[in-house]
Amino acid sequence: MALISSILVPASGLVLAPLLVAVINRVKARIAGRQGPPLVQPYRDLAKLLGKGAVYSTTTTWLFRAGPVVSLATALAALLIVPLGGVAAPVHFTGDLVAVAGLFGLGRFLTVVAALDTGSPFEGMGASREVTFAALVEPALFLALASIVATTRMGSLSSAYGAVDAALWSAAAPTLGLVAATLLVVYLVENSRIPVDDPTTHLELTMIHEVMVLDHSGVDLAFIEYGAALKLWLLGMLLVGLVVPVRTANPWLDGAAVIAGLAGLAMVVGLIESTMARLRMNNVPALIVGGGVLAAVAFVVGLNP
Amino acid sequence: MDLFLIAIAGLIATGLAAAALAPWPRLGQRVGQGGTILACGLGLAPAVTTLAGGGRLELLAPWSMVGGSFHLLIDPLAALFLLPIFGVSALGALYGAGYLRHHEGHQSLGPVWLFLDLLIASMAMVVAAHDGLLFLLSWEVMAIAPFFLVAFDDDKAPVRDAAWTYLIATHMGTAFLFVMFFLLAEEGGSMDFDTIPAAIQAAPHLASICFVLAVVGLGSKAGFVPMHVWLPEAHPVAPSHVSALMSGVMIKTGIYGLVRLLTLTGEPAAWWSWLLIGLGAASGIFGVVFALAQGDLKRLLAYSSMENIGIILLGLGVGVGGVANHAPLLACLGFAGGLLHVVNHALFKSLLFLGAGAVQHAAHTLNLEELGGLLKRMPFSGAAFFVGVAAIVGLVPLNGFVSEFLILVSAFLPLATGHGSAGVAGVTVLVTLGLISGLAAACFARAFATVYLGTPRTAPAAAAHEVGWEMAGAMGVLACACVAIGLGAPWAVHLLVAPVAVATGLSMATVAATLDAAAGWLATAILAFAIALALAATLWLLRRTLQARAGVERQATWGCGYGAPTPRMQYTASSFAQPLTHLFHPLLHTHVEEEGVAAPLPAAARFASHAPDLFRDLLFNPLFRGVERLMLGLRWLQHGNIHLYILYIVVTLLVLLMSAVG
Numbered sequence: 031m032a033l034i035s036s037i038l039v040p041a042s043g044l045v046l047a048p049l050l051v052a053v054i055n056r057v058k059a060r061i062a063g064r065q066g067p068p069l070v071q072p073y074r075d076l077a078k079l080l081g082k083g084a085v086y087s088t089t090t091t092w093l094f095r096a097g098p099v100v101s102l103a104t105a106l107a108a109l110l111i112v113p114l115g116g117v118a119a120p121v122h123f124t125g126d127l128v129a130v131a132g133l134f135g136l137g138r139f140l141t142v143v144a145a146l147d148t149g150s151p152f153e154g155m156g157a158s159r160e161v162t163f164a165a166l167v168e169p170a171l172f173l174a175l176a177s178i179v180a181t182t183r184m185g186s187l188s189s190a191y192g193a194v195d196a197a198l199w200s201a202a203a204p205t206l207g208l209v210a211a212t213l214l215v216v217y218l219v220e221n222s223r224i225p226v227d228d229p230t231t232h233l234e235l236t237m238i239h240e241v242m243v244l245d246h247s248g249v250d251l252a253f254i255e256y257g258a259a260l261k262l263w264l265l266g267m268l269l270v271g272l273v274v275p276v277r278t279a280n281p282w283l284d285g286a287a288v289i290a291g292l293a294g295l296a297m298v299v300g301l302i303e304s305t306m307a308r309l310r311m312n313n314v315p316a317l318i319v320g321g322g323v324l325a326a327v328a329f330v331v332g333l334n335p
Numbered sequence: 336m337d338l339f340l341i342a343i344a345g346l347i348a349t350g351l352a353a354a355a356l357a358p359w360p361r362l363g364q365r366v367g368q369g370g371t372i373l374a375c376g377l378g379l380a381p382a383v384t385t386l387a388g389g390g391r392l393e394l395l396a397p398w399s400m401v402g403g404s405f406h407l408l409i410d411p412l413a414a415l416f417l418l419p420i421f422g423v424s425a426l427g428a429l430y431g432a433g434y435l436r437h438h439e440g441h442q443s444l445g446p447v448w449l450f451l452d453l454l455i456a457s458m459a460m461v462v463a464a465h466d467g468l469l470f471l472l473s474w475e476v477m478a479i480a481p482f483f484l485v486a487f488d489d490d491k492a493p494v495r496d497a498a499w500t501y502l503i504a505t506h507m508g509t510a511f512l513f514v515m516f517f518l519l520a521e522e523g524g525s526m527d528f529d530t531i532p533a534a535i536q537a538a539p540h541l542a543s544i545c546f547v548l549a550v551v552g553l554g555s556k557a558g559f560v561p562m563h564v565w566l567p568e569a570h571p572v573a574p575s576h577v578s579a580l581m582s583g584v585m586i587k588t589g590i591y592g593l594v595r596l597l598t599l600t601g602e603p604a605a606w607w608s609w610l611l612i613g614l615g616a617a618s619g620i621f622g623v624v625f626a627l628a629q630g631d632l633k634r635l636l637a638y639s640s641m642e643n644i645g646i647i648l649l650g651l652g653v654g655v656g657g658v659a660n661h662a663p664l665l666a667c668l669g670f671a672g673g674l675l676h677v678v679n680h681a682l683f684k685s686l687l688f689l690g691a692g693a694v695q696h697a698a699h700t701l702n703l704e705e706l707g708g709l710l711k712r713m714p715f716s717g718a719a720f721f722v723g724v725a726a727i728v729g730l731v732p733l734n735g736f737v738s739e740f741l742i743l744v745s746a747f748l749p750l751a752t753g754h755g756s757a758g759v760a761g762v763t764v765l766v767t768l769g770l771i772s773g774l775a776a777a778c779f780a781r782a783f784a785t786v787y788l789g790t791p792r793t794a795p796a797a798a799a800h801e802v803g804w805e806m807a808g809a810m811g812v813l814a815c816a817c818v819a820i821g822l823g824a825p826w827a828v829h830l831l832v833a834p835v836a837v838a839t840g841l842s843m844a845t846v847a848a849t850l851d852a853a854a855g856w857l858a859t860a861i862l863a864f865a866i867a868l869a870l871a872a873t874l875w876l877l878r879r880t881l882q883a884r885a886g887v888e889r890q891a892t893w894g895c896g897y898g899a900p901t902p903r904m905q906y907t908a909s910s911f912a913q914p915l916t917h918l919f920h921p922l923l924h925t926h927v928e929e930e931g932v933a934a935p936l937p938a939a940a941r942f943a944s945h946a947p948d949l950f951r952d953l954l955f956n957p958l959f960r961g962v963e964r965l966m967l968g969l970r971w972l973q974h975g976n977i978h979l980y981i982l983y984i985v986v987t988l989l990v991l992l993m994s995a996v997g
Contacts, residue, residue, distance in 0.1 A: 080881055081881070081884075081885060082885055083882060083885035083886040083887055083888070084882055084885075084887050084888075085887075085888050085889070085890050086887060086888075086889050086890075087889070087890060087891060087892040087893070088889050088890065088891060088892075089708075089789060089790055089891075089892050090892075091710045091711060091788070093710070093721070093788065095875075096871075099871045099874045099875050099878065100867075100871050102870075102871075102874060103867045103868070103870035103871035103874055104867050106867070106870050107863050107864070107866050107867035107870060110863060110866065111863060121859060121862070121863055123855070123856045123859040123860065124744065124748070124852075124856050125740060125743070125744035125747060125856050125860070126856075126859075126860070127747070128739075128740050128743045128744060128747070128860075129731070129740070129860040129863060129864075132729070132730070132731040132736055132740070132860075132864075133731060133863070133864070133867060135728075135729070135730060135731070135772070135776065136730045136731050136867075138776075139725070139728060139730055139776055139780060142776075142780045142784075143780060143783065143784060143788070146780065146784035146788050146789065146906075147784070147788045147789070148789070148892045148893075149707070149708070149788065149789030149790045149892055149902070149905045150892045150893065150894065150905075151904050151905060151906050152895075153906075154905060154906020154910070154911060155906060155910075157780065157784075157906075157911070158906065158910065158911045158912075158913070158914060159914060161773075161776060161777035161780055161781075161915075162777065162914040162915050162918070164773055164776065164777075165770065165773030165774045165776065165777050165915065166770075166773065167773070168769040168770065168772060168773035169765075169766040169767075169769035169770045169773070171769070172743075172765045172766060172768075172769040173762065173765065173766055173769075175747075176747065176750055176761070176762050176765050179747055179750045179751050180750040180751070180758060182751075183750075183751050183752070183753060184751055185747065185748060185751040234895065244893050245892060245893050248881075248882065248885065249877075249878045249881045249882055250878070253874065253878070311914070312917075315918055322766075326766075329762055333755075333758075333759075
């Protein structure tokens with residue numbers, strides 16, 4: 031049973047992650063009064079891209095080709111470590127949260143370096159913004175995870191998220207609530223969503239993530255799109271696993287609750303994207319640091335329960 | 336111990352021989368290179384056996400020096416520091432001969448080898464010395480030898496200035512060490528390290544005084560903020576293999592001294608831990624922010640050394656807190672992380688400095704804005720430099736990640752186990768280390784990309800060529816070492832058991848139990864990373880298969896349809912860093928000189944920015960100006976009249992005589 035459920039965690043992500051993108055797009059379309067693409071559209075896009083050829087810039091080197099491959103591989107490996115709420119991941123050990131951060135860091139670094147490999151000013155701009163915001167997000171993420179570790183008194187992600195149940199919420203609601211708010215900010219920044227980055231803008235000058243991958247095409251682009259979907263799923267598990275404290279002894283039930291929660295998160299993201307404008311670049315650091323401060327407050331609140 | 340002494344003697348003999356052979360530069364270089372590598376190899380043997388076996392080598396020889404004893408001790412802690420001293424030095428020598436080749440016949444290379452060998456020998460002696468006087472003597476040789484190496488290009492005024500800055504900074508630090516050792520000797524009756532615990536027991540207030548003196552004195556060697564001002568001056572102007580040794584290895588003797596003192600002063604006070612964490616946070620953040628703003632590759636690397644010293648201090652701070660609070664888990668993990676980062680930084684920082692030397696060799700500049708596109712011209716050096724960059728940023732699965740993992744886990748764990756104050760310290764470390772590693776990623780993505788990626792920004796960069804086998808070989812070995820410690824993390828952690836036991840004063844069994852657990856976590860983490868690498872390889876092959884069907888073509892980089900892009904359209908290093916330098920403007924005070932674009936048909940425009948060192952401008956410059964003004968008041972003493980000087984001597988002797996008799 032434990033084995034099956036632990037395989038369920040990465041498998042569900044592998045299959046369902048592109049669906050999150052579809053849900054976000056559907057919500058945005060409905061609010062804008064459009065029908066919107068069908069929910070399988072992201073899967074179709076991936077299949078189409080996998081069959082396409084590629085154009086490589088003559089400026090680029092092996093690093094450009096390593097970027098998409100490594101960023102997808104790190105997201106896949108992270109899928110083995112991040113738990114689906116109360117359902118433990120196949121791999122867990124003390125300090126695994128540091129390893130997950132390390133995997134994300136590797137993926138991001140290679141994406142940034144691959145972007146800079148093209149020598150394009152647009153991609154340089156996107157890379158510059160990416161590293162700026164990532165540097166500020168990292169402490170916020172660590173603070174949020176630290177508060178979870180301190181509240182649950184557990185040293186690994188799977189055991190800490192396993193301990194977040196209704197009883198813990200009623201005992202430490204302010205701490206967990208603030209942490210959830212921080213994780214939402216981290217979620218929006220790390221996944222390059224509004225109000226930080228607009229994934230649908232038509233102007234290279236204003237983009238972050240999309241502009242970094244301008245020169246990737248075909249299979250590479252499919253890897254990047256799938257990796258981005260997995261990142262939506264992975265960071266979503268960190269947030270939803272905290273907010274949905276369904277901890278029955280049945281892993282299928284627990285897992286289903288978190289997956290439903292992920293769909294809900296995608297709708298929230300769609301709602302945010304429909305109702306908010308992108309922030310000015312200069313104001314984004316304030317948002318991220320503000321998110322970090324919430325987690326710091328959460329930690330201080332958690333010190334004296 | 337015999338091998339160690341032979342190694343020291345061999346180094347000095349090699350240096351003298353190379354200096355004597357200066358008229359025949361080719362032969363002198365060969366002798367210097369071969370002799371240094373051989374002697375370092377001999378020196379490595381006792382270090383490795385002590386570290387692996389956990390024993391200790393000791394020598395107490397008669398010495399005619401008043402108040403001192405010739406007491407050498409190589410225990411696992413000393414052995415851990417000897418490893419990079421001899422290992423990196425041997426590679427530095429291998430590289431150095433190739434690096435200096437184009438100077439042959441133009442400039443005397445004898446002194447370079449002499450002072451390099453003296454530097455290596457004195458660093459080894461500092462680590463092995465177990466007597467205050469012997470330590471100070473070695474420390475002084477280690478302080479002076481680099482002065483001549485930094486001043487290698489002494490026909491340039493900035494180089495001379497840098498050498499003087501270095502000399503003054505290092506001696507200000509040494510002054511504090513003198514005070515510390517004499518205070519201890521007065522209480523303990525001898526300069527021997529073995530008398531220090533008794534001296535502290537007799538006068539417990541000395542412990543904290545000595546600790547603060549050591550932090551200032553040793554910290555000015557290691558580059559703690561604000562005593563770091565000499566690093567960004569001295570490291571960039573020295574020959575690259577010397578910079579590698581100074582930045583990768585020499586500054587760690589300051590860390591060694593601090594850890595050694597901690598083993599002698601008994602139980603630390605809790606606030607020591609906070610002082611180390613505070614200094615570590617400040618050094619780390621200042622270091623990386625300053626590094627981010629630099630336009631010169633070696634200057635950037637020098638500031639990043641300060642950042643890594645900060646990371647080491649964070650680890651040691653958690654460790655000291657663990658010892659003070661009787662939390663062996665934290666003590667072991669903190670010290671293990673800090674000490675492993677000492678070795679790791681020695682490896683990747685030397686690699687990066689050697690890489691910077693290769694860039695200078697190939698493109699004749701280190702100005703980031705004049706480089707670019709070197710990876711195609713120097714594939715090997717570029718790949719090695721990339722490994723160094725990935726390691727220093729702490730990317731998985733390289734060695735930088737391993738030490739940062741240990742420190743981060745030592746910061747997370749007290750939260751899980753519920754240590755009150757250790758938890759607050761832990762969160763401080765987490766936030767700082769998170770910020771530092773994020774900024775370091777930005778800093779080194781910028782450094783690597785502007786030098787090696789894109790298209791060459793100038794003609795010399797376009798004409799760059801790969802370096803010779805000696806330089807490439809040294810960089811290759813260091814890159815392999817970074818990978819090996821990363822993938823072999825569990826074994827590396829096992830090797831730390833004996834040094835950590837010495838540093839924490841805990842029993843081998845306790846330390847082994849804790850570090851075994853940590854090695855287990857790391858083994859699982861490495862497994863996950865190995866899966867990621869295997870997946871990446873699979874995806875690479877999958878892509879090849881898919882693309883074989885659909886076809887691949889090569890085109891110019893997408894420029895929104897613009898067909899004639901030039902290298903000048905690339906994003907520059909300063910533009911890349913702008914969002915962060917803007918954010919940290921209160922620390923940086925970046926100076927900008929700008930003649931912007933004004934009219935509709937603009938003439939030539941100009942933009943330049945540079946980030947001066949805040950502490951140099953606001954702290955040390957006013958301080959030294961004040962001292963100078965004060966000293967000017969004493970100028971009347973300097974008459975230039977020789978009779979008066981003789982009178983001064985006579986009066987001094989009389990006063991001394993009277994005080995001795997009375």
